Structures are given as C-alpha cells and as structure tokens.
Amino acid sequence: MLQYIANEGKTFEERYAEAITKIPLYTDEWTDFNAADPGITILETLIGFETLQQDHILASSPEVQKRLLDMVGFVPQRSRRARLLIAADKVKQAVTLPANHRFLIGDLCFETERTIEIDDRRLLGVYGKACNRDKFDDFEFLLDIETKVPAAIFGQKPVAGDAFYMVANSLPAAGSEVIFYFTLQERFNRNPMQAHIENSFASIRWECFTTHGWEEIRVRDATNAFLTSGEVRMWMPEDAAVFEDTPVSGYCIRAVLTRAEYDIRPKVTTVSAFLFEVWQKHTISESMTFGKTTEIEIISGMQEDVYVNVFAREAKGESYRLYDYSSDPSQPGRFYERRDEGIGHIFIRFNRGKRGYAPERSRDCVRVVLYTEDVMRKYRLGKVLGYDHQRINLPYQRIVPHNFSVIARRIDENGEEIYDFVRPEHDEDGSLFYHLYENDGVIEIEDAGDFIGSDLFLAGLALHEGADGNIREGNRLTSAGETTGNVYFNPGKGTGGTFRETLEDARKRFLIDMDTAYTAVTVDDYERLVRTTPGLCIHKAHARMDETKNLVSVAVKPGTDEEFSKLPRIYIDTIQKRLEQRRLLTTRIELVQPVYTAVNVGGTVYVKLHYENCREEIIKTIKDRIDYLHSEKNFGERLHFDEVFHAVEMLDCVEFVYDLSIRPQTTTAAKMEDADILPAFNCLLYPGHINIETVTTTD
Numbered sequence: 001m002l003q004y005i006a007n008e009g010k011t012f013e014e015r016y017a018e019a020i021t022k023i024p025l026y027t028d029e030w031t032d033f034n035a036a037d038p039g040i041t042i043l044e045t046l047i048g049f050e051t052l053q054q055d056h057i058l059a060s061s062p063e064v065q066k067r068l069l070d071m072v073g074f075v076p077q078r079s080r081r082a083r084l085l086i087a088a089d090k091v092k093q094a095v096t097l098p099a100n101h102r103f104l105i106g107d108l109c110f111e112t113e114r115t116i117e118i119d120d121r122r123l124l125g126v127y128g129k130a131c132n133r134d135k136f137d138d139f140e141f142l143l144d145i146e147t148k149v150p151a152a153i154f155g156q157k158p159v160a161g162d163a164f165y166m167v168a169n170s171l172p173a174a175g176s177e178v179i180f181y182f183t184l185q186e187r188f189n190r191n192p193m194q195a196h197i198e199n200s201f202a203s204i205r206w207e208c209f210t211t212h213g214w215e216e217i218r219v220r221d222a223t224n225a226f227l228t229s230g231e232v233r234m235w236m237p238e239d240a241a242v243f244e245d246t247p248v249s250g251y252c253i254r255a256v257l258t259r260a261e262y263d264i265r266p267k268v269t270t271v272s273a274f275l276f277e278v279w280q281k282h283t284i285s286e287s288m289t290f291g292k293t294t295e296i297e298i299i300s301g302m303q304e305d306v307y308v309n310v311f312a313r314e315a316k317g318e319s320y321r322l323y324d325y326s327s328d329p330s331q332p333g334r335f336y337e338r339r340d341e342g343i344g345h346i347f348i349r350f351n352r353g354k355r356g357y358a359p360e361r362s363r364d365c366v367r368v369v370l371y372t373e374d375v376m377r378k379y380r381l382g383k384v385l386g387y388d389h390q391r392i393n394l395p396y397q398r399i400v401p402h403n404f405s406v407i408a409r410r411i412d413e414n415g416e417e418i419y420d421f422v423r424p425e426h427d428e429d430g431s432l433f434y435h436l437y438e439n440d441g442v443i444e445i446e447d448a449g450d451f452i453g454s455d456l457f458l459a460g461l462a463l464h465e466g467a468d469g470n471i472r473e474g475n476r477l478t479s480a481g482e483t484t485g486n487v488y489f490n491p492g493k494g495t496g497g498t499f500r501e502t503l504e505d506a507r508k509r510f511l512i513d514m515d516t517a518y519t520a521v522t523v524d525d526y527e528r529l530v531r532t533t534p535g536l537c538i539h540k541a542h543a544r545m546d547e548t549k550n551l552v553s554v555a556v557k558p559g560t561d562e563e564f565s566k567l568p569r570i571y572i573d574t575i576q577k578r579l580e581q582r583r584l585l586t587t588r589i590e591l592v593q594p595v596y597t598a599v600n601v602g603g604t605v606y607v608k609l610h611y612e613n614c615r616e617e618i619i620k621t622i623k624d625r626i627d628y629l630h631s632e633k634n635f636g637e638r639l640h641f642d643e644v645f646h647a648v649e650m651l652d653c654v655e656f657v658y659d660l661s662i663r664p665q666t667t668t669a670a671k672m673e674d675a676d677i678l679p680a681f682n683c684l685l686y687p688g689h690i691n692i693e694t695v696t697t698t699d
Contacts, residue, residue, distance in 0.1 A: 012051045019043055062503055069503075074510045079438050081400055082280035082469025082497025084110050085181055085231060086477060086488050087272045089145065093484035094119040098344070100283045100301030102480035103488060108469060110278040110477070111301060111462075118486060123273045124167045125248040128153045131161025136247055142271045145474070145489065150185040150267035153226070158202070158260040167243065167250040168273065171208075174238045179275040181491040183473070184229045185267040188537040188559035197534060199224045200570045203259040206234060209243040209252045217253075225257075226266035227535070229492065231275070261570060263537060263560045272491035280469030280497055281400050285375045287421065287460035290366040294351070294358055298368060300344040301480075306370040310336050310348060311407075311419050312359035313366075319410070319418035320367055323350075323357075332356050343481070367421060369407070369459055379458040381406065381443075384432065386452035390445045396463060397441035398499065403462040406443070408432055408454045420451075421459055439500050469497035520582045526554055526589075533578050536571060540594075542635035544681045550587055554579075555635045555682035557594045563629060564596050597670045597679060598688030599626045599639065603660035606695045611653035615694045618654070621647050622692070626662065628684040635682055641675035655697045665689075 020043075023030050033040060069075060086103065097116040102109050128137040128151075139151045154162040172178060193199070202225040207214040215237050222230035234253070243252035283302060290296045300306070311320035312334075326335035334357045339347040348368065352358030359365035371379060378395035401424060408420045424436040424443070430450040434443045471494045479488055501509075520526045523543040530541040537559035544553045556575065558565050572591055579589050601622050607614040625644045628637070641662055649657050662677060664670035669683040679685055 010051075012048060015047045015051060016044065019047060065503055065507070069506055069510060072510065074506050074513075076501040076503055076506045077498070078401065079464070079466065079500040080496045080498050081402070081464045082110075082467075082471070082494040084278050084280065084469075084471070084490050084494045085179060085272075085275040085492055086110075086278055086490055087181070087275045088118050089487045089489055091118060091120045091122070091484075091486050093486065095482060095484050095486065097479070097482075098299040098301050100286060102282075102301055103278055103477040104480055105471065105475050105477050108280060108465060108471065109282040110280050110469070111283060112276070112278055115299075116276050121168065121170050121172070121274050123271065124169055124250045125246065126153075126167070126271055127165040127246055128155065129163050129165065130155055131159060131163070136165070138247060139268075142268055145270055145272070145491065148183075148269040150269050152265055153268050154257060154260065154266060156265060158257060158262055158265055160257050160260050162260065163254050163256045165246055165252055165254045166271065166273065167246050167248055167252050169250055171236055171240045171251045171253075174236050174240075176236050178234050178236060178273075179277075180232045180234070181272040181275055182223055182226065182229060182232065182268055183270040183272075183491060184223070184226060185269050186229065187267075187561075188264060188539070190228060190264075190537045191532055191534050193224050193227070194534040199227070200535065200574060201225065201227060201260075201262050202257060205256045205258050206232075207254050207256060208234075208237050209241055209254075210237055211239040211241045214254075224535075226255075226268070227262075227264075231492065261568075263558060263568060263570070265561060270491060275491070280494065281403065281462040281464045283403065283462040284372045284396075285379070285458055285461035286370040287405055288368045288370070289364045290368070291363040292361045292365070294361075295347065295349040296366060296368070298344075298346040298348065298370070300346075300370055302344055302370060302372065304372060305343065306372060307376045308338070308346065308348075309369045309371070311367040311369075311421075312350070312357075313362065313364070314357065315360055316362045319412075319420050321357075322417060322419060330354050371458075375458060375461060381456040381458065384408070384445060384448050384451050384454045384456060386448045388446075390448075392443050392445070392456065394441040394443065394458075396461065397439065398463050398465065399436065399438040399441060400462040400464050401436055401438050403460045404436055404438070405459040406434075407457040407459045408451050409457065410451065410454045437500070439502070465497070466499040467497050470494040518582065519584065520552075520579065520587075521584065523552070525582075526552055526579065529578060529582055530554055530556055530575055533575055536574060539565075540634055540684070542681060544636075551590065552583070552587055553590050553592050553681070555592045555594055557635075557684065565594070567591060567593055592682045594635065595669045595680065595683050596629075597668070597683055597685055598665040599662055599670075599677060599685050600665055600688045600690070601626065601644070601660070601662050602691045604658040604693045604695060605648060605660075606655040606658055606697050607653050608655050609696060614653040615692060617651060618648055618692055618694065619690050621651060622690060623687040626685055626687055628679075629686050633685075635684060636679050638673075639677040639679070639685055641677075658695070 020033055030039060095118045097112055099112055099114050101112045123143055126139045126142050128139060139153060141147050141149050142151055153164045204225045206217050206219040208217050217237050218235045220233045223232060240251050242249055286300055286302060310323045312323055313320055321334055323334045323336045325338050329337060332355050335355055337349045350358040382392050405421050405423045408422055410418050412418045422432045424434060427433055432449055432451040433447040434445045436443050473490055473493045475490055477488045517525050520529055523545050526543040527541045531538045539559035540557040542555045556567055558567060558571050575591060583589055605618055622644060625647050626639060644662060645657060645660055648654060664677055665688045669680040670677055
C-alpha cells in the first residue's frame, strides 16, 4: 500500500486495454491475446482484483498510513529551528543579553535561548609551531574575517607533535563552555563523516596552559581534527594561567597533533572565538516560570510594549490562579504590584500580609505570560468539547513546538477559575493530551481527560521560517534595541532549519529508501558505494565485473593535494571494509590504483584574419577535450578523435583544420583504435605535448 500508485477513476476495461497494449513491450513470444489463452485469464483475474481493491486502498486513513510507515521505521520528521553561531567583533561596551533577545537580518529573526554576557574577551594572536622547531609561525591574519587567506596551520607535511596555539586576553571561569569556529579552505568535496566512525586521518589533543603546566581539556570537535569547517566546543579547566612563550603573551589554548596521516593537509582561512548560540524564531508570546520568591524580575527580549498575565500556585501541586494588577498596595484579593524599568524589564511583587493571597514558595509557583498586542487580540482558542480528535485552528502557522503551550481554564468545586499550562503530548492521568501540527497551525485533542468544557488560551508561542533560517556564513546581524555599537556576525552558515515533514513526504522518503540498493550487485552499485564512502574525498571511481572469475575490480582516484594521486593505505582499508559489508557472498573485490597517460597532439590549423590569440584558444580547446583529470570524463572512457577535431573546427577563429593527430605518449595503459584512443579501465588521460601550427588565411 505504501508503494501503491493511485489509478483513480479507471475502469476494469481501461486497465485491461492498457495491460494488453504493454505486453509487446516486455516479450514478443506472447502472441495469443484471445480470452481462451491461460495468460489472458490470469491477467483478467489480477486486473479484476486490483479494481475491486481500489476503493479500499484509497480509503485508508492518514492514521493507517502513518502506522504502516511507523512499522517500517519511517515517521514524519519534526520541524526544527535553524541554529546559528554568532561572534561579537570589536566589542565597544560590555552588555548582558536576556533570553529571547533578538538578532535581525532582513526579515529573519534569531533569538538567544539563555542570558548571554558579551564582553571584550578576544584572541590576541594565533600561531603554528612544528615539533622540531623552536620558532612560531604567526597566523594573525586568520583573525581578520574579511581577508580569508588560507594558512597551513600544521605546515606542508603535518606530523605528530605539531601544534596550533590560540592566545586570548582572558578566559571564562572554570567549567564554562567556550565555542570556536574554524573555516577551512575546502578544495575537494569530502563525504560527510559518520559520528560513530573513528577519524582515520588524524587526532588532536586539546590543552590549556594552567599554573600546573599544560593540561588536557574536554572538547567536542565538529571539524574532525581540521578535516572540515566547523565548531569546536571546549570546557575551561581550573587555574588557567598566562603563557609567556608565544610572541604575544596571554591565556593560551593549543591543539597538538597526536596522529597525522592527512589526505589533504588542512588550510584554515579564519578563526572565530568566544561564540554564542542563537536560534531562528520570533517569540510573540513568552511564558516564563519562577519559583520560591514573592518578588520576581522579568527581563524579556521582546522589544515592544507587552500585555502581562500573572498566575500563581497557592499550594504545591495545585492548578494556578489568575492574579490581577493593582496599584493600591492595601487592596485585598489576588493582586500583584508592578514596576517597569524599561521595555522588557519588569518587577512583580506579591504581598500576602496585606492582600491575603500570594504564591506558595515552591519550584514553579509563578507563571508569567507576556503577549504582544496582536497575540492578545487572538489568544482565545475555543472550548474543549470532549469528542475524539477535536481539531482547533490556531491563529498562527509555522509554530516552534519547543516553545508552544496552551492555558486551560476550568471551574473548580468552589466555583472559582483555575488554570493549567499544557504542552503538546503531555501524557499524565487526567491531563489534556493533544497533538500540535505546527505547519498548519492546528491542535488535535486526542484525550480531553479532566478538561472537558475548559476554555483554551495561547501561552508560549514562537514562529520560525524553516529552511530559510539556514543562512550563508559571513552576515552582519543587528542586535535589536542595543545601542552599544557592538558588531555581530556569523562565521558559519545556519544549520538544521526545516518544517515538519508531511505524511506524503515521509512516504516519498520511504520509496526512495526502498529503491536504494544496500547490497552491491551491479557495477553502478559498486561505484556509488565507493563515491559515497564516509569521510573520504573520492574524485573518480570506475568498476569492472569479470563474471568468469566472479571478480569486481574498482579503480579509484582520491581527491587529494596530489594531482596524479594514488590510493593511500587508509583509503584502501576504508573502502574495502565498506564494500565487504555490501558485496554478494561469493563475489570477490579488488581495488586498482589509477594510472595516468599523457596524450600528445600535433597538427596544422588555418585561422582567420583579425583574430588574436588564436593558437592559445585552440590549444586550450584541445586540452579541455583530452584532460580527464579536471573534467567529468571517467576512467577508461574512449577519447574520440572526431570530438577533438570538431571542437577545434567549430571555433570562431578557425577557417579549417588541415591536419590533426592524437596519440598516447606510451601504450602501456592506452592504445590506438582507428583514430581514437582507448584507455585501460583504470587509466585517466591528460594533456601531454601539444604542437599546433597555425596558418593565417588571406582573401
């Protein structure tokens, strides 16, 4: 059913006619299409069965399809907010940014998740030092976000013991998290690394200088020892101390190579330090929790006047009660006092002695909800009626599930209003259990529990833009409401932003997975598996099958610093391990080193008057056609003489080609076949000696 392709509206006769017309496409041996033929009888039976089952298949509910997908391990993926790392550049004034503080770029809004302290902490210098040298190499230009000059931080031939030093004017307190971002010059397309597979090329020990000397620190390295651009998170040790040996002294962190077998030596273009996280969302209704106090301070990132609703628990474990604002400190009842210190900065105070009511001093005794004016006009959602799968439309779409909650208002046994804050899919005895369909802005109540007849209101609410939040790197962001003059930018691109996957999208993903071969059978399967080997840079791959020997040979060219590269042992071991897991039981596999053969070209070409640089243009055209290293041409691909001849002949500057010849420099791995060159299955051609004589024609 999951793979079924609907044929709505087709009758038995239409299906039968289509089937009869397709028989000759599959075989020429079936020639009897009369009703008495057994094959026609079987065909009629199958078509009749399909027609009878049509209505049942199409009537399957989304819930049935969802359960079927779940049985095979495919469920619609939830929406995710895009995540961004921000660096503060040229900090002019220290500032504290509250949770949900906004950073803007165009129409997109990114917000902090927690309070962030911005100060003048920065890198003073970055240096490289080879293990067999005392001299430091100065890479200060890596701190310039505009320059982007690549630097081989471990030298041209990295070895174990080489180190990269970063010197800062200060470090945060012990145990604090520090985030760096390294942008690498990515000259070759490396396949994504798999988290559970150990990096085969290099390993690094991260250290911080302390009063006890160099101490290893805990690190989470997303660059995989400088194989790709990414962040490095580290946690500060005790007793960090100033390091004096580098050209500029300061608090020092270094990366020391403990193993170095790089296929591509790392070249870093920028280093950004002391970053913080923001998330792509726009909070328009903020729900905040406070505990164990009668006076609370609210610092909100919402940069407009807000409406405030205050709720308090008067006994542990009970529902909340709504408190109103009163400027009269002696007025009895459920009231609070309020003092505003600016936009988004509010003090709220309760006074049990004078008013008779106050929250219980427990962990989550106070809930405060801040609404924008627009949300306040729409925050009432409707009533819980109690029937199965009641759906309520929300006034907003593209909702962030992480921030979403509703308020359910009920009447207690004393006839008083009580309030509960309920998150999606909160499963508890008697609770309101509902699903949030964040793309469409709908909640579906699966079980009303003890909340039949209650009124629902919006509580926490934030919106996001899905994949639009995955912005490119290097943008300047505006800090909303901040007047310090500090500059903020993102050294890496935004990641992870996506909307919730629909049921149809999940089904399509299932169909793609079904059509993706896990076991290698054909030569295409082997080539695909080699090209997608995790962590490797594969430039070209070509497989050949010898059925008499039950042997599959695969020629592979790695994408490395060497133009005429060979397969290193790490590549051979990694690829063989991958293919061994996917091959047929009796099939043998061998990896074959690439060979390279130069192609010599000679000839005479008549060119037109008044064209400059004709010879250079002709030579370039010839090189483009015979260069397999820098084109899409693969191992063993025939080089057609006609292709080269016509490419030259079609140039605007060429009158006609008088004479042209192409020949391999050696016949070890390539041979002539008529006028063409036929390379061996593991051979790549490249330009050799090009001797072209040009003659200018005259009228």
